[in-house]
Amino acid sequence: MKNRLFRSLLVVAAFAGINGVGNAVVAQETVLEVTAASGAKMRTLISGDPSTAKANVILLTGGSGILRISGKGTIKTQSKNFLVRTRQAFASAGFVAAVVDAPKDRWKKPGLLGGFRASEEHAGDLENVARKLHEMNGKPVVVIGTSRGTVSAANLAIRDKSGSVKAVVLSSSLVKPNKKGKTLYDLELAKLKLPLLFVHNKSDKCKVTLLKDVEPLISELQKSGVAAKLILVDSSERTGRHCGGSAPHGYLGIEQDVLSRIIDWINTKI
Numbered sequence: 001m002k003n004r005l006f007r008s009l010l011v012v013a014a015f016a017g018i019n020g021v022g023n024a025v026v027a028q029e030t031v032l033e034v035t036a037a038s039g040a041k042m043r044t045l046i047s048g049d050p051s052t053a054k055a056n057v058i059l060l061t062g063g064s065g066i067l068r069i070s071g072k073g074t075i076k077t078q079s080k081n082f083l084v085r086t087r088q089a090f091a092s093a094g095f096v097a098a099v100v101d102a103p104k105d106r107w108k109k110p111g112l113l114g115g116f117r118a119s120e121e122h123a124g125d126l127e128n129v130a131r132k133l134h135e136m137n138g139k140p141v142v143v144i145g146t147s148r149g150t151v152s153a154a155n156l157a158i159r160d161k162s163g164s165v166k167a168v169v170l171s172s173s174l175v176k177p178n179k180k181g182k183t184l185y186d187l188e189l190a191k192l193k194l195p196l197l198f199v200h201n202k203s204d205k206c207k208v209t210l211l212k213d214v215e216p217l218i219s220e221l222q223k224s225g226v227a228a229k230l231i232l233v234d235s236s237e238r239t240g241r242h243c244g245g246s247a248p249h250g251y252l253g254i255e256q257d258v259l260s261r262i263i264d265w266i267n268t269k270i
Contacts, residue, residue: 040105048091062147064111134164
């Protein structure tokens with residue numbers, strides 16, 4: 001591992017489990033800082049030990065993509081996001097889990113909205129992170145996005161030139177257009193040569209990620225030769241808005257089952 005890339009963070013809390021996900025000690029967390037194409041700094045919070053990990057997973061949040069990760073590793077926003085709150089479970093399963101923040105020059109509205117997630121510049125920034133992770137341990141990189149983060153994940157997977165990204169997971173996929181930005185339909189997904197997993201909650205009531213709008217895309221991709229698979233889950237627990245993490249959209253209450261199925265699929269692809 002290239003220690004000069006990181007500033008170690010002392011983790012003293014115990015991971016008691018998030019909604020039933022895991023019962024392991026918190027993995028050490030470090031901050032990786034790279035320079036985005038814009039020249040701004042971009043931070044990634046890394047959970048797990050690169051020297052013993054079997055693979056690296058890049059976790060991409062939805063919404064604006066703004067997490068405001070501090071130099072000490074504190075996540076100041078979107079802490080309830082499905083992938084943010086379960087990062088330690090990925091680490092406990094033997095992965096390096098890397099939660100990527102927006103570049104610092106995008107820490108104001110609209111963040112990664114307005115079409116930036118589908119841009120070549122954004123894919124290049126994420127590829128830079130993927131390359132650094134691969135350089136740490138030589139292990140493959142799997143990119144995972146949730147909600148609007150699925151556009152970022154797919155964009156990276158399609159444009160990656162580093163060769164480090166080996167599979168992609170899209171959960172609660174964004175397919176219905178609105179004024180906030182692009183959707184998966186705006187990307188050339190048919191060109192994807194990597195294994196692709198869709199994970200979706202039958203009871204997701206977020207208007208831009210409804211299952212009825214996702215299924216035609218998956219069928220279209222399978223007919224075009226893309227190795228796409230769909231895993232369906234179902235739950236009804238909700239304490240927040242329909243498009244937030246505390247709802248079926250964010251797999252509230254069934255995180256353990258969803259993560260287990262994602263991890264089982266990844267293990268067959270790396």
